Amino acid sequence: MAIAPPPFFKAKPPAKPVEVVKERSMLLQKEMLAKQFHDLSAAKETGRKVVYTFVPGNLSELILAFDMLPVYPEINALQWGMRKKSGSMIRDAEKYGYSEDVCTYVKCDIGMFLNGNIGPTGEKLPPPDLLLLSYTGCFTFLKWFENLQKLYPGVPVAMLHTPYAADGKITGEMVTYMVKQLEEEVIPKMEMVSGKKFDREKLSQHLGYARDSEDWISKIFALTKQKPSPIDAYFAGVYYIGPINAGFRGAESAVEYYRQLYLEVAERAAHGKTPVTPEGDLEEERFRLVVEGPPNWTHFREFWKLFYDMGAVVVASSYTKVGGLFDEGFRHDPEKPFESLARYCMGCYTNISLPERINLLERFIKEYKADGFLINSIKSCNSFSAGQLLIMRELEQRLGIPVSFIESDLVDPRYFSYANIKNRLDSFFQMMEQRKRAGSHHSEGRGSLLLPIVESEAVA
Amino acid sequence: MDDRSSLDALISECERVAFDLQFARAKDWKHDPAASGRWIAGYLPIYIPREIIHAMGGLPVGIMGTGDRMQIIKGDAYYQSYICHLPRGVVELALAGAFDEFDVFLFPSICDVIRNLSGMFQIFRPSAYVKYLDLPQNFSPGVGGTFYRHDLENTMDGIRRHLGDTLKHVPRGEWVARLNYSIHLYNENRRRIERIVELRQEFPWRLSAVDWYHVLRAGLAMPVEEHNNILYELEGLLQEERGRKLDNIRVVVSGAFCEQPPVGLIKTIEMAGCYIVDDDFMLGSRWIEGDIPDDTDDPLGAIVTAYLDHSTFSASLYEAAPASGTKVERLAELVRKRKADGVIFASASFCDPALLDRPELQLGIERAEIRTIGVQYSEHTGQFKSIKEEVGAFSDSIKLWDSESGTHTWLPTVLEG
Ligand code: SF4
Numbered sequence: 001m002a003i004a005p006p007p008f009f010k011a012k013p014p015a016k017p018v019e020v021v022k023e024r025s026m027l028l029q030k031e032m033l034a035k036q037f038h039d040l041s042a043a044k045e046t047g048r049k050v051v052y053t054f055v056p057g058n059l060s061e062l063i064l065a066f067d068m069l070p071v072y073p074e075i076n077a078l079q080w081g082m083r084k085k086s087g088s089m090i091r092d093a094e095k096y097g098y099s100e101d102v103c104t105y106v107k108c109d110i111g112m113f114l115n116g117n118i119g120p121t122g123e124k125l126p127p128p129d130l131l132l133l134s135y136t137g138c139f140t141f142l143k144w145f146e147n148l149q150k151l152y153p154g155v156p157v158a159m160l161h162t163p164y165a166a167d168g169k170i171t172g173e174m175v176t177y178m179v180k181q182l183e184e185e186v187i188p189k190m191e192m193v194s195g196k197k198f199d200r201e202k203l204s205q206h207l208g209y210a211r212d213s214e215d216w217i218s219k220i221f222a223l224t225k226q227k228p229s230p231i232d233a234y235f236a237g238v239y240y241i242g243p244i245n246a247g248f249r250g251a252e253s254a255v256e257y258y259r260q261l262y263l264e265v266a267e268r269a270a271h272g273k274t275p276v277t278p279e280g281d282l283e284e285e286r287f288r289l290v291v292e293g294p295p296n297w298t299h300f301r302e303f304w305k306l307f308y309d310m311g312a313v314v315v316a317s318s319y320t321k322v323g324g325l326f327d328e329g330f331r332h333d334p335e336k337p338f339e340s341l342a343r344y345c346m347g348c349y350t351n352i353s354l355p356e357r358i359n360l361l362e363r364f365i366k367e368y369k370a371d372g373f374l375i376n377s378i379k380s381c382n383s384f385s386a387g388q389l390l391i392m393r394e395l396e397q398r399l400g401i402p403v404s405f406i407e408s409d410l411v412d413p414r415y416f417s418y419a420n421i422k423n424r425l426d427s428f429f430q431m432m433e434q435r436k437r438a439g440s441h442h443s444e445g446r447g448s449l450l451l452p453i454v455e456s457e458a459v460a
Numbered sequence: 461m462d463d464r465s466s467l468d469a470l471i472s473e474c475e476r477v478a479f480d481l482q483f484a485r486a487k488d489w490k491h492d493p494a495a496s497g498r499w500i501a502g503y504l505p506i507y508i509p510r511e512i513i514h515a516m517g518g519l520p521v522g523i524m525g526t527g528d529r530m531q532i533i534k535g536d537a538y539y540q541s542y543i544c545h546l547p548r549g550v551v552e553l554a555l556a557g558a559f560d561e562f563d564v565f566l567f568p569s570i571c572d573v574i575r576n577l578s579g580m581f582q583i584f585r586p587s588a589y590v591k592y593l594d595l596p597q598n599f600s601p602g603v604g605g606t607f608y609r610h611d612l613e614n615t616m617d618g619i620r621r622h623l624g625d626t627l628k629h630v631p632r633g634e635w636v637a638r639l640n641y642s643i644h645l646y647n648e649n650r651r652r653i654e655r656i657v658e659l660r661q662e663f664p665w666r667l668s669a670v671d672w673y674h675v676l677r678a679g680l681a682m683p684v685e686e687h688n689n690i691l692y693e694l695e696g697l698l699q700e701e702r703g704r705k706l707d708n709i710r711v712v713v714s715g716a717f718c719e720q721p722p723v724g725l726i727k728t729i730e731m732a733g734c735y736i737v738d739d740d741f742m743l744g745s746r747w748i749e750g751d752i753p754d755d756t757d758d759p760l761g762a763i764v765t766a767y768l769d770h771s772t773f774s775a776s777l778y779e780a781a782p783a784s785g786t787k788v789e790r791l792a793e794l795v796r797k798r799k800a801d802g803v804i805f806a807s808a809s810f811c812d813p814a815l816l817d818r819p820e821l822q823l824g825i826e827r828a829e830i831r832t833i834g835v836q837y838s839e840h841t842g843q844f845k846s847i848k849e850e851v852g853a854f855s856d857s858i859k860l861w862d863s864e865s866g867t868h869t870w871l872p873t874v875l876e877g
């Protein structure tokens with residue numbers, strides 16, 4: 001049942017679409033991605049080898065050092081989701097035999113394969129020369145590439161098992177295990193496929209660029225500590241993490257992109273500006289949120305609008321840390337190339353233990369002065385989702401702030417229920433508003449919306 | 461007592477132990493006044509090297525969920541609807557205090573749900589030693605083997621630190637002898653299990669799949685010595701003809717390695733005209749194929765090598781052109797070895813590892829001209845009408861073909877979709 005919003009809650013009338021002036025960083029990102037897709041479509045002619053791999057714990061610098069081209073199946077899936085085309089691909093994979101219950105990124109990718117492997121830009125993606133299975137933080141990655149192995153028979157697979165940081169620390173033995181795998185499994189396979197000898201100096205050079213990009217991106221996300229926040233660290237954040245996650249982390253172009261982005265965001269911050277939304281600058285920052293979990297891609301704009309219409313800004317999110325926890329201090333180290341790659345893989349957000357995730361989110365809530373904590377729980381993703389209800393209970397108990405829980409999926413449009421999400425968010429914003437009026441973050445009467453949406457409601 | 465009643469008594473005792481969600485047998489063992497320094501290590505599916513726990517004086521107890529024996533209330537409040545059922549029951553038990561006397565919890569690396577549950581246990585049971593056992597996916601001795609060995613050593617150190625004075629210091633020589641002896645006992649356990657599986661392959665009517673399931677599952681909650689005795693006794697009892705041979709087809713059930721199928725499902729498969737001649741229900745008890753050497757100076761090394769070289773196949777294990785064949789080849793081989801007519805793929809709903817394996821596995825098995833059918837369940841499912849119909853149709857179609865052709869050949873499936 002919909003709850004009637006109180007007067008302060010009336011959504012503002014739709015703003016006129018605004019001509020968003022493209023910042024230089026946006027143009028740079030566009031150029032980078034366009035070139036990457038162009039290079040991929042020309043790979044056959046140019047003879048460059050293609051590596052399929054995953055975002056968390058990706059080995060971009062190594063791929064660059066071998067002058068190979070990366071394809072990230074998750075990114076293809078999310079882009080198809082944003083273009084509202086993922087639904088039919090998922091159904092095709094289900095017809096092929098994949099259960100309704102499993103990760104929809106995998107099904108979207110298999111569906112794309114079944115439909116001729118046309119990438120989101122409309123160009124056919126080259127088949128992989130190497131499947132680089134760096135499975136960090138998600139067991140499904142392993143199953144995903146086992147399936148691709150069958151679809152691309154004969155393509156070599158380089159497996160990099162990333163130990164899970166279950167005890168909240170990375171031990172020397174874990175590092176050694178990964179370094180040995182790099183030396184004995186990954187690099188020999190990359191040498192074989194690329195036909196090139198491994199060049200340590202080249203790798204170090206790329207690691208140097210990675211470190212610089214990591215410096216810049218950390219500075220960018222730190223600016224959201226300011227009130228008002230100059231950017232939304234989730235909805236806009238997913239665009240900002242694009243280059244660092246999609247193969248450019250060790251490239252010089254990424255350093256320039258992030259430097260430029262920093263200048264733009266810092267300028268916004270210096271002028272006390274609020275985040276840019278698809279409808280122009282946010283009128284007023286009313287609620288500051290920390291969000292756990294990936295966003296929904298099939299209804300991304302609608303989803304975002306539910307927040308900015310209410311003046312809600314995400315000041316920190318865990319999703320933007322899946323490709324690395326750089327603001328926690330990790331940097332790639334050109335002096336210790338393999339060790340730093342190993343430590344990088346093991347330190348990504350979904351590879352850290354549940355208690356550590358809770359501690360990190362607690363720090364975010366405190367340091368970024370959030371008014372509330374929200375979980376967007378993704379049906380597809382056990383890696384993120386299993387245990388999230390405990391995360392919420394713990395944070396609510398520790399901090400006494402309003403918390404809420406919504407559910408959706410990454411790329412399966414059947415699991416986006418606008419009405420359910422809106423109801424839940426309305427109550428959440430209402431709770432924060434009441435709290436604000438009472439003038440305390442930590443007063444009595446803390447509330448939560450603990451119960452997850454029953455799935456049957458979510459499936460339209 | 462005649463054989464029939466001793467068999468019945470043995471099985472009902474096993475059923476009681478297998479589904480005693482208070483783990484009384486284990487707790488009695490721990491508090492035996494005649495013994496001291498005993499402790500319990502609960503472990504989640506699928507596999508841990510139980511030999512090590514045994515040699516350290518502990519009792520490994522498998523935590524396999526609650527089946528349909530418990531109403532889940534609190535556990536559901538920790539899991540969204542789209543996560544499998546197993547962890548809900550485990551959380552329910554944890555919050556109800558069923559594990560209060562467990563000293564150690566081991567979570568093998570099989571999927572993200574179990575992985576994250578290890579973190580939840582760090583929060584729920586701060587007074588216990590909670591360890592995520594990162595079984596390697598690299599099978600080279602110097603790489604994955606070394607890492608695994610360290611992980612096992614760290615686990616042992618962690619247990620020692622946690623239990624403190626409960627554990628007596630054991631000089632190295634004695635430790636080697638102890639661990640070898642534990643390996644010997646578990647070798648015996650696996651051998652006896654395999655012998656009964658073979659007996660059932662030949663005479664499946666002598667012991668129903670459900671009864672066998674109870675015997676096997678009981679072994680996860682009692683000392684291995686006792687389970688070995690039960691298996692020995694059972695083997696003797698099964699030498700005698702009993703039961704009635706039915707015109708059933710013979711199937712292998714695959715994909716049920718973690719969240720267990722409800723007993724009603726196993727019964728349903730049999731009632732629908734199938735003898736289950738092999739399965740992966742208690743896969744951890746059968747994980748290592750063959751014996752682990754029990755007379756070496758380095759028994760820990762032997763356990764590591766057994767994992768690297770003699771693990772069975774499973775969705776939780778990376779398939780990297782293994783020497784012993786792909787999962788499809790190994791499953792097809794098992795079907796031939798058991799002279800089965802088909803494979804029933806049965807997996808828990810929302811089980812990513814099992815369900816992501818299924819399409820290619822099913823396709824591969826069908827290409828090997830073995831007939832298949834797929835079902836999904838949840839450990840607390842209570843309705844099997846439609847599964848009974850589907851499995852019945854599957855069994856009838858195989859029987860029909862056999863009687864028409866008069867031969868026993870492998871055919872491509874006609875049951876897809
Ligand atoms: S389960 Fe989650 S992390 Fe893994 S592939 Fe799917 S969406 Fe990605």
Ligand code: SF4
Nearest residue numbers: 544571573718719811
């Ligand atoms: S049933 Fe499957 S998804 Fe659930 S805990 Fe077991 S392996 Fe993981």
